[in-house]
Amino acid sequence: MRFVHESLPQRVCFDSGGAARAVAAEIELVKAERLMVVAATPEADLAERVTAGLPVVVRHDEVVMHVPIEIAERARKVAANRAVDALVCVGGGSTTGLAKAIAMTTGLPIVAVPTTYAGSEATPVWGLTDGDRKTTGVDPVVLPRSVVYDASLTLGLPVEMSVASGLNALAHCVDSLWAPGANPLNAALAAEGARALHGALPEVANHPKDLPGREQALYGAYLAAVAFAAAGSGLHHKICHVLGGKYNLPHAQTHAIVLPYVLAFNAPNAPEAADRLARAFGTPSAPAGLESLRARLDAPRALRDFGFAESEIPAAVSAILPFVPASNPTPVTPDDLALLLRAAWEGSDWR
Structure with missing residues (x-):
């Protein structure tokens, strides 16, 4: 070790x-x-x-x-x-x-x-x-x-924004499991953060004026951020930072939309990370657990709903590729990245 x-x-x-x-x-x-x-x-x-x-x-x-x-x-x-x-x-x-x-x-x-x-x-x-x-x-x-x-x-944060912001926090957990600085300590923090957020966000959505769900969401978001601070930016954050800066897309919603595609892309080649997330979600599969949570939350689904045009995908691919971490579990090709962005653009199932 x-x-x-x-x-x-x-x-x-x-x-x-x-x-x-x-x-x-x-x-x-x-x-x-x-x-x-x-x-x-x-x-x-x-x-x-x-x-x-x-x-x-x-x-x-x-x-x-x-x-x-x-x-x-x-x-x-x-x-x-x-x-x-x-x-x-x-x-x-x-x-x-x-x-x-x-x-x-x-x-x-x-x-x-x-x-x-x-x-x-x-x-x-x-x-x-x-x-x-x-x-x-x-x-x-x-x-x-x-x-x-x-x-x-x-308590005044609308449910729709609470969901997007909470999934942004969950993205910190997910990316922390395979980012360049990932290690066993931040993996433990990320897994606990994912568990807390998975339980908290439906409570926030269903009972937005109650404190317990909000408290657990803040607890999970803090753990997620500490894990992310140690691990650094992985593929997910590199994609979202380019999309946000280049196309002025809303931060939380962009993360909420892109996350399931990056998880589905990396999970087959990051079995330990995927197993940790699956246990945190209480589901056999990490991607399936995330999709189930997103469905319960009625999470944002498509980048086109927030102003990202299909015609921008090739330029976005070119802008993102230089920032892809060499340590990403699944090698990233321009074609793979284009497929991922197209699926996120239309909110479709992928892989």
């Missing part, structure tokens, strides 16, 4: 109903006196409640999906002009991503308060988009110093 596993230096607080109390405690630990609160307009009231009584000097709401570089630059200037000494981000992956973009050039500590199951808050991964090209990287400076998980803050 030979592997390297890196544990991340981060405080994680689960406190349903107690976000304001927990955030105040984390800000006291970092000894911050001039806070920049990053939250998109729909989360502005929520962010104000969470940060009430704290030394906020600026509230920044220019949050855009995939973090365009020009948006990041403006936010960095705001932080510099207001002499900010810490960041609090309240929202989903795009909001956390913008806070990371600020931290990347300033070194400011982040206290993240997620309202979705995106998982970005638990990784040192950043992403920026320049034109139609999305670039991602890893830098420990962007890892939030603290994360506050309060399931009550997710």
